[in-house]
Amino acid sequence: MTPLPFEEQVYWTVIDIANAFLTGALLGGTYAMIAYGLALSFGVMRLVNLAHGEFLIVGAYLSAVILAVVPIPPFFVLVFVVPIMFALGYGLQRLLLNRVSVQSMERRGMSANFGLMAPILVTFGLGIFISHLLLSIFASDAMSIKNNLAFSAIRLSMDLSISTLRFIFFLIAIALLIALTIFLRRTALGRAIRATSDNPTYAALMGIRTDHIFAVALGLSLAISGVAGFMIGMTRTFQPFDGPQFILTAFGVVIIGSMDSLVGCLVGGILLGIVQVLAGTYFGPSAQLVGGYMLVLFVLAFFREGLFSK
């Protein structure tokens, strides 16, 4: 094989890098969606939700089931998924997780260590329960959400194109970030959520019902995860036990960004996406995840609180 002329080598290098940055950044939008919910529940109530991955999968199954029953265009399913997931999150926090929250453990005089462990163990158990429940309902066959956008691409130049879906998801991730920021800063409920996140004891002294605020926070977390689950279902197949691989992605994103910053999630997601695609381009597909986790390790080593820690 004769080597390519120099100009062509430069051209393809530029295309490869441009493609990695574009595809990776757009992938980052989906990663941010996967991580927002985790950061929100941790930011507001110090809850490390180990069932987060399973909730994403629940969102995917819920979308698929509704679309199988109701004949609507795929994106319209979110009109159902978002409120259902919100209600699920609100109820779970109110009926189960408020009883074992870090704050309620403190009230009962439990040690700081045990107080932190209790909600972690409960959500771990919840995750196992959810995946087995999904298995018993849907069996282990892979499912996906059928749509005609899955293979559609937007062509930017002769050799450069982006996935239409990833582009739409990226826009949703940015729009959601803006909407959440406005909600948290400009509304009474949003301010109450931030006050509770800052200090639940003294938020109660403002007349804020912190149990309700916690429930709203997990409701929002699951509603966003429902959208993220829908995105997962639109772009790949999923099974009942796929939760853990997504919580790993979510943890990677929040480690790079910050455990409690939504902007951090978006930037963390974009960085993770770019590094993964770059690693995949130059070292083969098997290097994608390794490259991503090397970035996670690098951030852990040098910026222990994430790049966007407050």
Next chain:
Amino acid sequence: MSTLARRGSLFAEAGRDGRFPILSVKGLSAWYGELRALFDVSFTVNPGEVLAVIGANGAGKSTLLKSITGMMNRGAAAHIEGAIEFQGRRLDKLRTERIVATGVTMVPEGRHLFQRMSVEENLLVGAHISRAQPDARRKLDEMYALFPRLAERRDQPVRQMSGGEQQMVAIGRALMSSPALVLFDELSLGLAPIVVDDIYERLKEINRTGLTCVVIEQDMKKALSVADHVIVMLEGEVVLEGAPHELSEAEITDAYFGSRGSAHTP
């Protein structure tokens, strides 16, 4: 105070000076786990007055305020016994957020502002209860009139402000809920003397609008200068009570330091 009689209040009897109290505390004891911090504390507060609670560190003053605001109703970690009644409603079984909704609020020791939020956001959070929300903007203007310095810094994060300014935010935040009773915990602690004078001027101004105040203070002279009534606490008990003009300085000092013998050592 017909509400008192109508609700069959425990305290539907005329209190001190023949007036019906706005707040009555009867037989209040408090525990942190096994450790008892209050011993059978009883007193009343009349509407519109300033009650000063003075006493040394560890006398139980802050525990008393935490009990009134429900912050001691925390199960195993801390609990109270006894009765607390505000405007004819029992508070001692209510949670903090419900107590605040009845019209009691507190400026906590150490201020405990919401550090990641601006001055204006802290104030607006103070108006969270549903009764206060429609009026929040008007109350905000009132607070800026009371503390003009806060108006200049409304968008500044509170963590960048001086101790005195933070105390202004804490007071403003408490007043945003339009309370009938405000509890001030260690109002002057850690503030420069000139700031303390200013804060006390504001307290008088607030009290003149008819608001009832309970002030906890280490600075005895400051407390006596604003108080209509004083209680002195020592090791979890009320050891002296009266109007400032009825009590001699020697009497108060004795009670404060427990010179007549400690309350719990034989």
